[in-house]
Amino acid sequence: MFDGNFPHGRSVLSSMMLLTLLARGPACLSSTHVREPVSIIFDTDMGYNIDDAAALGILHKLADNGEAKILAVMTCNRNKWSAAVCDIINTYYGRPDVPIGSAKKGPYHKRFWNRYWERLVSQFPHDLTSGHEAPDTTEIYRRILAEEPDKNVIIVAVGFLTNLKELLDSKPDRFSELSGAELIRQKIGKLVAVGGGYSSAGKHQTWSFKADASAAKLVVENWPTPIVFTGREIGEKIRTGARLRAEEPQDSPLRIVYDCVLTRLKEKAHPSWDQTAVLYAVRGLRGYWSEHTTGCNYIHDDGRNEWKLAPNKDHSYLVEKMGPNEVARVIEDLLLQSPK
Numbered sequence: 001m002f003d004g005n006f007p008h009g010r011s012v013l014s015s016m017m018l019l020t021l022l023a024r025g026p027a028c029l030s031s032t033h034v035r036e037p038v039s040i041i042f043d044t045d046m047g048y049n050i051d052d053a054a055a056l057g058i059l060h061k062l063a064d065n066g067e068a069k070i071l072a073v074m075t076c077n078r079n080k081w082s083a084a085v086c087d088i089i090n091t092y093y094g095r096p097d098v099p100i101g102s103a104k105k106g107p108y109h110k111r112f113w114n115r116y117w118e119r120l121v122s123q124f125p126h127d128l129t130s131g132h133e134a135p136d137t138t139e140i141y142r143r144i145l146a147e148e149p150d151k152n153v154i155i156v157a158v159g160f161l162t163n164l165k166e167l168l169d170s171k172p173d174r175f176s177e178l179s180g181a182e183l184i185r186q187k188i189g190k191l192v193a194v195g196g197g198y199s200s201a202g203k204h205q206t207w208s209f210k211a212d213a214s215a216a217k218l219v220v221e222n223w224p225t226p227i228v229f230t231g232r233e234i235g236e237k238i239r240t241g242a243r244l245r246a247e248e249p250q251d252s253p254l255r256i257v258y259d260c261v262l263t264r265l266k267e268k269a270h271p272s273w274d275q276t277a278v279l280y281a282v283r284g285l286r287g288y289w290s291e292h293t294t295g296c297n298y299i300h301d302d303g304r305n306e307w308k309l310a311p312n313k314d315h316s317y318l319v320e321k322m323g324p325n326e327v328a329r330v331i332e333d334l335l336l337q338s339p340k
């Protein structure tokens with residue numbers, strides 16, 4: 001599977017592309033070394049854990065670097081503060097007008113971690129004060145996808161898959177005459193999803209699949225483009241937050257989120273599941289991970305996942321390659337990069 005690292009000549013596809021470019025001449029080859037920013041839709045359950053906030057933070061830094069373009073932020077968390085927190089982070093990092101969608105359907109889970117949103121909404125500018133005011137995610141998805149070039153968008157799903165189920169089920173509308181599945185097939189390069197476990201055989205329970213098990217099952221079984229999963233075992237060992245709390249200004253939203261939650265948890269650092277999805281979606285495998293590409297992910301009715309050896313689908317999962325501490329350093333370097 002093409003890993004986004006071009007041109008290393010590691011796959012048949014990248015070898016063919018390299019030969020084509022060589023045939024076209026050196027000017028063409030040098031111009032393509034400047035990669036276009038990766039177009040990302042970030043779909044989150046902001047509020048249930050703190051890695052969502054950090055993941056959105058590093059996505060902004062990658063956008064500052066010209067590596068990513070943020071098309072939209074969607075929340076599947078129907079707590080009204082979730083969308084407001086997304087808007088606060090977008091505004092703080094200089095992108096106040098990134099479209100934000102909020103789920104109107106799906107499960108409503110009451111927990112919201114340590115109420116850090118209370119401090120954020122009272123201290124930071126934002127014009128979206130409640131998820132109830134935000135458009136439905138399906139509307140935003142369909143509008144944006146209809147406008148994008150084919151196969152151009154990567155969806156990073158770091159929450160449960162409610163919004164993607166709704167998109168998959170959606171019907172032709174004023175934005176596109178295509179059904180949800182047809183629109184996804186035409187416009188989405190791949191889906192990068194946090195969820196499941198892949199380190200050993202058998203069933204694994206994780207929050208993002210369990211929180212809306214029927215959506216996870218439907219999306220994983222029917223998604224019409226490749227899906228790359230980053231499992232529990234990947235993010236669990238990548239502990240971040242200690243450096244952020246030592247070096248980030250005290251009055252930044254992410255510092256407040258991490259101070260609130262890690263103090264309560266009595267943790268020095270926290271797993272980084274959602275950040276791995278952003279990093280992979282934008283930069284590809286690099287030296288961070290390898291990818292297991294044979295078999296398929298199967299979601300049981302209770303949301304537990306199991307990797308099956310057959311059939312072979314366009315499913316893959318990340319496998320640890322670089323040490324977790326080194327990946328943590330990459331993530332915290334990005335978090336601490338000065339905002340533009």
Ligand SMILES: [Ca+2]
Pocket residue numbers: 044045046049051052158159274
């Ligand atoms: Ca999450």
